[in-house]
Amino acid sequence: MSETKIYSRPESWMKEVHTHYCPGCGHGIAHRLICELIDEFGIQDKTISMAPVGCAAMMYDYIDIDYVEAPHGRAPAVATGIKRVYPEKIVFTYQGDGDLASIGMAEIIHAANRGENITVIFINNAIYGMTGGQMAPTTLIGQKATTCPLGRDPQLAGYPIRMCELLASLETPSYIERVSVARPKYTIKAKEALKKGFRYQMDKKGFSFIEVLSSCPTNWGLTPIKSFEWQLENMVPYYPLGIFKDFE
Amino acid sequence: MAKGRIEVSEDYCKSCGLCVAACPVKVLRISDRINMKGHRPVEQYKEGCIGCGMCAISCPDAAIEVYRISEE
Numbered sequence: 001m002s003e004t005k006i007y008s009r010p011e012s013w014m015k016e017v018h019t020h021y022c023p024g025c026g027h028g029i030a031h032r033l034i035c036e037l038i039d040e041f042g043i044q045d046k047t048i049s050m051a052p053v054g055c056a057a058m059m060y061d062y063i064d065i066d067y068v069e070a071p072h073g074r075a076p077a078v079a080t081g082i083k084r085v086y087p088e089k090i091v092f093t094y095q096g097d098g099d100l101a102s103i104g105m106a107e108i109i110h111a112a113n114r115g116e117n118i119t120v121i122f123i124n125n126a127i128y129g130m131t132g133g134q135m136a137p138t139t140l141i142g143q144k145a146t147t148c149p150l151g152r153d154p155q156l157a158g159y160p161i162r163m164c165e166l167l168a169s170l171e172t173p174s175y176i177e178r179v180s181v182a183r184p185k186y187t188i189k190a191k192e193a194l195k196k197g198f199r200y201q202m203d204k205k206g207f208s209f210i211e212v213l214s215s216c217p218t219n220w221g222l223t224p225i226k227s228f229e230w231q232l233e234n235m236v237p238y239y240p241l242g243i244f245k246d247f248e
Numbered sequence: 249m250a251k252g253r254i255e256v257s258e259d260y261c262k263s264c265g266l267c268v269a270a271c272p273v274k275v276l277r278i279s280d281r282i283n284m285k286g287h288r289p290v291e292q293y294k295e296g297c298i299g300c301g302m303c304a305i306s307c308p309d310a311a312i313e314v315y316r317i318s319e320e
Contacts, residue, residue: 001317001318001319002317002318003315003316003317003318004315004316004318005313005314005315006252006299006301006316007301007305007312007313007314008313009257009311010310013310018259018260018285019308021308022262023262023263023264023287023308024262024264024265024266024308025308026308028308028310029306029307029308032307032310035310183306184270184306187305187306188305217264223265224265225265225266228266
């Protein structure tokens with residue numbers, strides 16, 4: 001009889017730290033995948049991340065790498081500067097949908113259009129989580145939020161923005177994929193996508209963008225398990241999973 | 249079939265139940281104990297773990313360690 005450990009807490013996850021995320025939040029899964037990749041690539045001492053504004057604003061307490069806290073939405077602009085000064089460092093931004101698709105729309109489009117050699121991880125949960133569940137640009141039609149209590153009306157608020165499709169219309173981005181963390185099988189694919197994003201950056205292939213469909217059990221008013229079911233039933237048909245651009 | 253076992257770091261667990269739903273052999277459940285944060289941590293309540301690691305892959309708080317037991 002012998003025992004082999006096949007899974008343990010990642011080394012780059014801060015020791016003895018409890019995250020402030022609600023139970024069942026997709027942020028925790030995305031953080032864990034990033035930690036696992038940092039461990040696998042052995043890049044803990046040369047990775048710099050831009051922490052966003054939003055629920056993940058305190059991610060510098062959880063992943064043991066270097067950070068710059070960017071103003072709301074400006075993470076791709078800050079990352080551009082850092083990557084140009086330190087081209088040998090691994091630079092990634094981690095942004096939510098309120099941060100990236102709303103106030104930071106200009107920064108992300110121009111960073112993508114310049115083809116900056118950075119990795120952008122975009123967490124889409126279709127709502128503003130930290131501020132209390134307001135409507136985001138990615139909120140689905142008919143989905144209720146505190147600023148659209150009767151459901152999003154396209155006559156008033158337009159249609160949800162599909163960021164992957166929008167950025168895929170540009171010439172320069174080298175890799176764009178949408179993944180989910182709703183089930184273990186999707187999470188494994190999400191890890192592969194993130195790995196590709198980091199590898200392209202190390203190979204100096206240019207801008208990579210990975211959208212991760214997440215959940216917000218608290219503001220959706222569902223249990224963690226039900227919220228991932230809701231995501232697969234409602235979000236995935238509108239935000240189809242898959243690769244939108246890959247230079248290979 | 250392969251055999252395994254899990255170890256739950258109970259103080260990290262937030263009782264979200266994603267691992268319970270992800271377990272293909274259904275050997276996990278939410279326990280009656282209460283941890284230091286006031287959540288009820290998950291536990292393996294019967295034999296039959298196959299060490300697949302699906303619970304660890306679905307855990308948002310990296311609270312689960314998975315071991316695989318080989319007979320040799």
